[in-house]
Amino acid sequence: MSEADPVPPTLLPxxxxxxxxxxxxxxxxxxxxxxxxGRALYEAARAVAVPGPLLEVGSWMGKSALYLAAAARETGRQVVTVDHHRGSEEHQPGWEYHDPSLVDPAVGRIDTLPHFRRTVAEAGVEDVVVAVVTRSETLAPLWGTPLALLFLDGSHTEESARRDQDAWVAKLAVGGTLAIHDVFPDPAEGGQAPYGVYRRVLESGDFAELPGTGSLRLLRRER
Known part of the structure; x- marks a missing residue:
C-alpha cells in the first residue's frame, strides 16, 4: 500500500x-x-413506539437522566426531570443517606441542583434534558403533553409514592412505558412504597408487564 492509498475502513480505529x-x-x-x-431503562426508553417526551420524577444528581438522555439522543426526544432537589426523607439530617456536603449553608437545606446541572453539562446533554425544579404534584396539574415514558423514582414514603402515582400515571400515552424503580416484593430487601405503586398499577388492568431488571419494573399502558 502506498502513502497515497486510503486506509481500509476495517483498519480505522x-x-x-x-x-x-x-x-x-x-x-x-x-x-x-x-x-x-440503568441500561434497562435506556433500552426501554429507546424502544417506546409512541410519540412524546420522557419524564422522570426524582433526579438526585442526574444519573438516571443520562440513561434517558442516551435514548432521547437516538430517538429525537426530550427528557424532562422533575425534582425539588431538597432530597428525600432518607437524605435529611439524622437519616441513613444524609451527606452534609450537600447542605447549602446559606439556607441550611440539602441542594442537589448544582450537582445535577454539573452532571448534565459535563455529559453534553443540556439541550436534551429539561430540568423542572419543583415538587412533582405542583407541576402535574400544569402538564398536558402525553408522555412516551414515565419513570417514577421520587421519595419512597407511602404518601409521596401514592402522590406521584396519582399525579402522573394518567398522563402516560396509551402504548407508553411506565418504569418504577426500587420495587422490592420482599420487605427485607427495601421499602414497600414503590412495590405498592407497581401492584396498584398492574391490578388496574390498564397495563401489561414488560421484562424488568433488578428492582426496575416496566409496564406498558394498554388502554
Whole structure:
C-alpha cells in the first residue's frame, strides 16, 4: 500500500457512538441506580413506539437522566426531570443517606441542583434534558403533553409514592412505558412504597408487564 492509498475502513480505529459515551457517563455519575438497571431503562426508553417526551420524577444528581438522555439522543426526544432537589426523607439530617456536603449553608437545606446541572453539562446533554425544579404534584396539574415514558423514582414514603402515582400515571400515552424503580416484593430487601405503586398499577388492568431488571419494573399502558 502506498502513502497515497486510503486506509481500509476495517483498519480505522473504532469511534464510540454518542450513546456509548453517554452510557459510560451515566455509569460513572453519582447516584443509586445499578448500571444493569440503568441500561434497562435506556433500552426501554429507546424502544417506546409512541410519540412524546420522557419524564422522570426524582433526579438526585442526574444519573438516571443520562440513561434517558442516551435514548432521547437516538430517538429525537426530550427528557424532562422533575425534582425539588431538597432530597428525600432518607437524605435529611439524622437519616441513613444524609451527606452534609450537600447542605447549602446559606439556607441550611440539602441542594442537589448544582450537582445535577454539573452532571448534565459535563455529559453534553443540556439541550436534551429539561430540568423542572419543583415538587412533582405542583407541576402535574400544569402538564398536558402525553408522555412516551414515565419513570417514577421520587421519595419512597407511602404518601409521596401514592402522590406521584396519582399525579402522573394518567398522563402516560396509551402504548407508553411506565418504569418504577426500587420495587422490592420482599420487605427485607427495601421499602414497600414503590412495590405498592407497581401492584396498584398492574391490578388496574390498564397495563401489561414488560421484562424488568433488578428492582426496575416496566409496564406498558394498554388502554
Amino acid at each position: 473504532p469511534v464510540p457512538s454518542l450513546s456509548t459515551e453517554l452510557l459510560a457517563a451515566a455509569q460513572a455519575a453519582p447516584g443509586f441506580m445499578p448500571d444493569d438497571e
